[in-house]
Structures are given as C-alpha cells and as structure tokens.
Amino acid sequence: MTRSQRIGLIVAAAIVAVVGFVVVSPGGKDGSGNSALTTPSAGAEGQTKTEAPAPSAPVVARIQIRGGEVAGGPPEVTAKHGDTVVIVVSADAPNELHLHGYEVEQTAKPGQPARFEFKANAEGEFELESHTAEHAGLDPLVATLIVEPR
Amino acid sequence: MFLIGHGLSVRSDLPIPEWLFGWAAAMVLVVSFVALAALWPEPRLQAPSWRPLPGEIGRVLASRPVEILCGAIGVFLLALTIYAGLEGTQSTTANFAPIFIYVIFWLGLVPVSVLFGDVFRAFNPWRVIGRAVAWMARAVSREELPAPLEYPAWLGRWPAAAGIFCFATIELVASNGDKPETLAIAALVYSALSFVAMALYGVERWIERGEAFSVYFNLFSRISPIQTRDGEVGLRRPLSGLPQLEPLPGTVALVAVMIGAVSFDGFTSKRPWNSISPDIAQFFQDRGLSPEYALELTFLLGLIGGVLLVAGFYRLGVLGAKSVGGGFSARRLAHEFVHALVPIALAYVAAHYFTLLLFQGQGIVYLASDPLGEGSDIFGTADTEIDYTLIGADATWYWQVGFVVAGHVAALILAHDRALALYNDPKLAVRSQYWMLAVMVGFTSLALWLLSSASV
Numbered sequence: 001m002t003r004s005q006r007i008g009l010i011v012a013a014a015i016v017a018v019v020g021f022v023v024v025s026p027g028g029k030d031g032s033g034n035s036a037l038t039t040p041s042a043g044a045e046g047q048t049k050t051e052a053p054a055p056s057a058p059v060v061a062r063i064q065i066r067g068g069e070v071a072g073g074p075p076e077v078t079a080k081h082g083d084t085v086v087i088v089v090s091a092d093a094p095n096e097l098h099l100h101g102y103e104v105e106q107t108a109k110p111g112q113p114a115r116f117e118f119k120a121n122a123e124g125e126f127e128l129e130s131h132t133a134e135h136a137g138l139d140p141l142v143a144t145l146i147v148e149p150r
Numbered sequence: 151m152f153l154i155g156h157g158l159s160v161r162s163d164l165p166i167p168e169w170l171f172g173w174a175a176a177m178v179l180v181v182s183f184v185a186l187a188a189l190w191p192e193p194r195l196q197a198p199s200w201r202p203l204p205g206e207i208g209r210v211l212a213s214r215p216v217e218i219l220c221g222a223i224g225v226f227l228l229a230l231t232i233y234a235g236l237e238g239t240q241s242t243t244a245n246f247a248p249i250f251i252y253v254i255f256w257l258g259l260v261p262v263s264v265l266f267g268d269v270f271r272a273f274n275p276w277r278v279i280g281r282a283v284a285w286m287a288r289a290v291s292r293e294e295l296p297a298p299l300e301y302p303a304w305l306g307r308w309p310a311a312a313g314i315f316c317f318a319t320i321e322l323v324a325s326n327g328d329k330p331e332t333l334a335i336a337a338l339v340y341s342a343l344s345f346v347a348m349a350l351y352g353v354e355r356w357i358e359r360g361e362a363f364s365v366y367f368n369l370f371s372r373i374s375p376i377q378t379r380d381g382e383v384g385l386r387r388p389l390s391g392l393p394q395l396e397p398l399p400g401t402v403a404l405v406a407v408m409i410g411a412v413s414f415d416g417f418t419s420k421r422p423w424n425s426i427s428p429d430i431a432q433f434f435q436d437r438g439l440s441p442e443y444a445l446e447l448t449f450l451l452g453l454i455g456g457v458l459l460v461a462g463f464y465r466l467g468v469l470g471a472k473s474v475g476g477g478f479s480a481r482r483l484a485h486e487f488v489h490a491l492v493p494i495a496l497a498y499v500a501a502h503y504f505t506l507l508l509f510q511g512q513g514i515v516y517l518a519s520d521p522l523g524e525g526s527d528i529f530g531t532a533d534t535e536i537d538y539t540l541i542g543a544d545a546t547w548y549w550q551v552g553f554v555v556a557g558h559v560a561a562l563i564l565a566h567d568r569a570l571a572l573y574n575d576p577k578l579a580v581r582s583q584y585w586m587l588a589v590m591v592g593f594t595s596l597a598l599w600l601l602s603s604a605s606v
Contacts (some may be wrong), residue, residue, distance in 0.1 A: 006158065055477070066293075080543070100160035100161060100538075101160060101161045101538045102538075103535060103536075121539050122161075122538035122539045123164065123539075123542045123543040123546075124161050124162060124163060124164060124538065124543060124546075125162040126160065126161050126163060126538075127160055127161075146164065147543075147546045148164060148543060149542050149543045
C-alpha cells in the first residue's frame, strides 16, 4: 500500500467514523431544548410549583420551609435568559435567605414570606441558600436556580 | 455540613448539551485520524529551539531589580494571605485568603504560565525567602555554606505529586477546606516544610523537583513560547518545552494527580457519585465514624479513585504501546510519553474552571480593598460586585469544547513527535501511536462526559 493510498484510507475511515457518530449520537439541537421548561419531580409534590408557559409570563416558584427543612426537598427553578423570575419562600420561623449570583438577600418570617423578583440575565446554576440553616450547621440549600440561554 | 465539590461554588456552569457533546467528540475523532495520517513525518519538537527577544527587552525582564520586585510582591502576598486567613472574617467569600489561594493563585497562574512562561518562579515566595536566607548566611559567616545534601534520585518529582495531592485534598475533601483559617495554617505548615527541605537539599534543587507549586506551574509553562534562559527572556516553539521535560520518578504520578483531581471534582456533581456516596458514607458511619469524618473519608476515597483511574488508564496505553515491539520496557515508555499528558491536564483545568476564574476572580477587586472582610476600603473598590453576566452559557460551552479539543490535539502532536524520534522504524512508531491515540481519546471523552449533560 503506498503512502497516498494509506492517507486516503484513513481519511475515508475518518469520514465514516464522523458520519457514524453523528447518526448514532442521540438527539439534535431541537431535541435538547424541549425538556428545559419542565419542572423536576423532586420539588413538585404539591408544595412547590414552577411554571414557565410563555416567554412573557414570569417564572413563579413557591417554596415552604417547615422546621428548618424545605418541604419536598430543595427544588430546581428553571428559567430562560431574560425571563422574570418570582420566588416566594414562606417559613414557620425567621429565615435569612441569600440568592447567590443575583446577590439578593431577603428574610422570611412567619406569615410574611420572602419574595425574590428579578430578571434572569446571568446564565448558569445559582444557589438560593439559607444563612439561618448554615449557621445552625444544616444543609443551607433552599433551591437551585437554573438560567438557560434563550 | 455540605460539600458541593468546590468550596467557592455559588455558581456553576450549565452542562454542555448532548448535541454539542456529540459534535465535539466527533471533532476529536477527525482530528485524531488526520493527525495520524502522516502529516507530520519528521520529529520537529525534540531539539530545543530558543532565541532571545530582540534588543535589550529580554535582559531587562530578567534583570536583578525586576527579580527583586517580583520576589517582594510574592512574599507580601503570602504574608497577606496568612494574615487575612488568621485575623480576618471566617466567611469564605469575604476573606482574601480563600479567593486568592483557590482562584487567583491556583487557577489564575495556569493561563499566565501557558501564555508567558514560568512566571511563578520569579514570584515564588519560598524560593525568594530561601535565597535571601542563604545570601544573608553567606554574608554573616563570610565563607561558603556547607554543600546541601544530594537530592536522592529515586525521590524525583514524588514530593511535588504528594504536595498537589494534599492541596486537592484540602480543596475537594476537607469539610473546612474553604475556611480562611484552615488555609492560613496549611500555608504556614507548607512554608515550614519547604524551608526545611530547601535547607537540606538546596534552594534551586528543591524548587525544581520538590516544591509542588513550582513543579506544577513549570509543567504548564513548558507549553508557552516564552522561556528565560541564562538571565535572558527569549522565544521558543510553542510546546517545545515539554519534550525537554526530564522524566524523573514520580512524574507520571504527578500528572495523574493533576488530571485525577479535576476529574473527581467534575464527577462529584454527577448522578452516579451522588447516588453511591451517601451509601459509602453511611457504611463508615455505621462503623463508628462521625458523619463529618465518614463523608470526608468517602470523598478521599473518591479522589484516590480518580487518580488511580487516570494512572491505570495511562498504564494500559503504555502496555499496549509496548506490545507492538521495539524492545522498550513499560517503565521507559511511560516516561517517554508522560509529557504529552500535560496539555490534557491543561484542557481539564481550563474547561472545568475557566468560568470560576472569570467570575469568582472578580472578587479580588473588592477583597483588595477589604482583605480581612471587616469593612475597610483601601482602594475605594470594596463595594464592587461580581458581574455574572460576563459570559453566557452558550459561549461557555464553546470555550469548554474548544479547550478540550485543543488539549487533545496538542497531546497527540507531542506523542506522535516523540514516537517518531523514539522508534527507528516509522511503522512501529505509527503502530505504537494507535495505543496512545486510544489513551488520548479516552481522556478527552472522559473530560467531555464530565462537562456534559449526560447523567447529571
């Protein structure tokens, strides 16, 4: 086999490999975007609700903290870049809350929920944490905010 | 107690979507095949290439006053870090020590080394203090100091590998690894150990082989086209510093620790880890460990597992390359190709941490004004905030994939070049490279998998 034949063979193999890979690899670009707005089941047990129907409607999440624990576990709140996000946290004891990245601090009190309302303009995964839980040596995670590109 | 992979992670990247993951992996395959297709028939990187910068710039940059200035800055920053860690607020992000050590120093010096060469050598506070002490001792005693002990050949880069492993343990395993005080104490202990070792084996020898951070950043600086030689800064071919790497004992271990630690950090955010780690921790707890120790032990085992996996995978590739013939021992082959893993280590660090550097690195602006987190405002920047809109998720994905593919290509080039020089028979060289190719593709796939949305 001459050198040029060998190169030809390798290039042909490369093309086959790539075409094969693209054919076999799951999902196209369109396929990945659909699941973005569904709410993960962890937090969706009636206690927590996340909804994002049309781009103009705000993404609303309601979270309850009882006895220092997030009812139903810390949910994921998913929004798209530019969405208005409203996160309402009610608690049965005073609770100091901090939304990292967006740097908003609010305190929830019994009968007086903390309300976070902001425009999701920084993409990535951010944590909403309870300083009160952290100081008590508990898991501080209250919710995870996921902002995806539009 | 909560462990979220990295002590500073208040923000994390969105995983790379599957379609982009697929294209990236495909690109890696194409590049691999084309690179193997004899586009590079002669070794080109083995011989050292270096020429000084034009004019006097090269000499000025490496001159004594610049050296002293850099050294003073290095010592000042070490002292400030220790002081802030011990005396300042114990909140991770409001204290100078954690952000400076984990972000500015540990992550920031990587791109600096890759672009501008071994810059850390000039700033290295341990080297500066060691040299200053030796200089003073000579001046006081007015005679030559006794010669240092001979550095044992078998020790090689093992102390550096151990040092980087300890650093990774504090960063990824210890539950209080993000506390300023922990870091200050670790810095003090490390400084003391370094001074003892430098006193025993000589400053330059220890810096070259044993001091973990010098060795670490020096490895990355070998990618850079800039190199200082004989007191003069000059240029060389990019990557050509790596084939000059002396394959001392412990080098494979060091690189395995570098890649393994990043892999483990990525793996801790994945579903497989999150589903088994509580069970392992419970197992230790049932045997009498406190919950905190049980979790730390679990993470330590995970970290060791990551390092062993990387080392074992490289070993497999080496055994494969040995099987094609040529009469080289596995040990020899492992040493001949280890320099090719450095760009892969770089790709891992860059892809995993560049947004952390970009975002958390901004924290240094307010920390410079208020290093102790106690309300001072030295430069008037204490009220600045981190701008999290600097880079979006789409751009982040492309950069991550770009880093991984570029690191893979560089590794392939280095291994290919070395094989051409090592084997007399070009056929054998190519056949040995099928095995190295498998290793590189494996590492790249692992990197992409860790960054992707597969099994988050």
